Amino acid sequence: ETAVFQTPNYHVTQVGNEVSFNCKQTLGHDTMYWYKQDSKKLLKIMFSYNNKQLIVNETVPRRFSPQSSDKAHLNLRIKSVEPEDSAVYLCASSRDWGSYEQYFGPGTRLTVL
Amino acid sequence: QQKVQQSPESLTVSEGAMASLNCTFSDGTSDNFRWYRQHSGKGLEVLVSIFSDGEKEEGRFTAHLNRASLHVSLHIREPQPSDSAVYLCAMRDSGYNKLTFGKGTVLLVSP
Numbered sequence: 001e002t003a004v005f006q007t008p009n010y011h012v013t014q015v016g017n018e019v020s021f022n023c024k025q026t027l028g029h030d031t032m033y034w035y036k037q038d039s040k041k042l043l044k045i046m047f048s049y050n051n052k053q054l055i056v057n058e059t060v061p062r063r064f065s066p067q068s069s070d071k072a073h074l075n076l077r078i079k080s081v082e083p084e085d086s087a088v089y090l091c092a093s094s095r096d097w098g099s100y101e102q103y104f105g106p107g108t109r110l111t112v113l
Numbered sequence: 114q115q116k117v118q119q120s121p122e123s124l125t126v127s128e129g130a131m132a133s134l135n136c137t138f139s140d141g142t143s144d145n146f147r148w149y150r151q152h153s154g155k156g157l158e159v160l161v162s163i164f165s166d167g168e169k170e171e172g173r174f175t176a177h178l179n180r181a182s183l184h185v186s187l188h189i190r191e192p193q194p195s196d197s198a199v200y201l202c203a204m205r206d207s208g209y210n211k212l213t214f215g216k217g218t219v220l221l222v223s224p
Contacts, residue, residue, distance in 0.1 A: 004156070033211075041151075041199055043214035056211055090156060100145050100205065102212065104157040 003027045004105035006091050012111045013081060021076045021108045023091030029103075030096045031055075032074040034066060037088040037107070049074050050097045078110075086112045116140070119202050119215035127223055132189040134218045136202030141180045143204040148176055148187045151217075152198045160200075161187065192222045 004025045013019055025032060034046040047066045048056035054066065063082075067075045078085060088109045092102040116139040126132045138146075147162040161176040163169040163185065169176045173190040189196060202215040 041201070041217040043201065043203075043212075045211045045213075048211060058211075092157075100162060101159065104149075106154075106156040109154075 004091055004093055004103050006089075006105040006108050008108060009106070010109045010111075012113065014113050015082060016080050019078050019081055019110065021089055021091075021110075023074050023076070023105060025072055025091075025093040025103070025105075027093055027095075027103060028072075029093040029099075030071055031094045031099070032068070032071070033092040033094075033102065034074065034076050035090040035092065035104075036060075037090055039087070043090065047074075047076075055097065081110070081112045083112050086110055116213050117202055117204055117215035119200075119218050121218060122216075123219040123221070125221045125223060126192055128193055129191050132192045132196075132220060132222070134187045134189075134200050134202075134220070136185045136187075136215055138183050138185070138204050141183055143206065145205040146176070146178055146185045147203050147205075147212075148174070148185075149201040149203060149214075150196075150198045151201060157201065189220075192220070194222050194224055196220065197222050 007022045031050045033048050035043050037043045046060050049068050052068045063079045065077050088107040090107045091105040094102045118137045120135045148160045149157040160174045161171045163176045163178045175188045178185045199217040201217045203212040
């Protein structure tokens, strides 16, 4: 049963455009994450938020900015996308910062032409 | 340097035969290792999460952890075509509660 929801499923855009992805979890969790999965299926953490506060910000370009209105939502905005941004972006949540289990959404596939 | 290495890159097994996947990690400081499955176009599904050396079984999935050899494996008993997917090994960085993933093994189970 899906409890981490992501929209859109797919997005195709051109270089230089701005895109925004949404993530919502209905699990009542405090912590949310954004991962990037490249064409070779390698998953890397991008951001972690705990109770709307940024906890981890891996080395990602500044054009990426997470946005959290409440602890159930963590959106991702990319200003001026570039070809290397083409990937699947996966959102996840965990009960709290110390919890081991992370629950993943289905992902948003971004294609930059 | 990749901290989590998976092998093989791809694996084809016949339905009912045991499937074995391997993962080696660069250091033994992680407190948790897990295996995920990802069907095409879908999110990640956790299969087994293991903390201590030894074996952990979850249904048809068994993980073996050996910290001394920096190795964790996944064995799938009686695989079915519906098990065809990408299998990802991950280790948890306890300091930051972040997961570091391997590149995955593509498993194909033929009828």
